[in-house]
Amino acid sequence: MKLLVINGPNLNLLGIREPGHYGTENYQQLLEKIQRYCDEKGHEVSFLQSNHEGALVDAIQQAYFDKVEGIVINPAAYTHTSVALLDAVKSVSIPTVEIHISKVEEREDFRQVSFIRQACIGTVTGLGTDGYLRAIDRLEAHYAG
């Protein structure tokens, strides 16, 4: 599969930000872990992290023209606010899995809303950074039928 892994705001600070919620692994280590997993599985993967909503929309749109077959996205805080990201995923019709490192369903009320979820084939939460690998598994299962 040709995959794109998108990370939203503040996820570049993994390892620094709130380790009680997000662990001690840094962003670079996360990318290396996903890359290793994709190498083992024979998937092509590229990565995008941005703190800007529009840049995330641009990346989702570009995925269509790049013929990406699966998107793994942690929209971070934009999960809870962004109709633009929801519309972008709907626009490109690329199978997409939403992932959250923390167990968002056990956190604040404002984290209980996910706009993007209704456009996703699955959601993974609360598994730490291993959740990104499980999201890839979910995309594999989707194509396996």
Ligand code: DQA
């Ligand atoms: C997060 C959860 C969001 O509520 C939060 O805003 C984040 C990270 C997670 O990975 O657990 O930035 O998406």
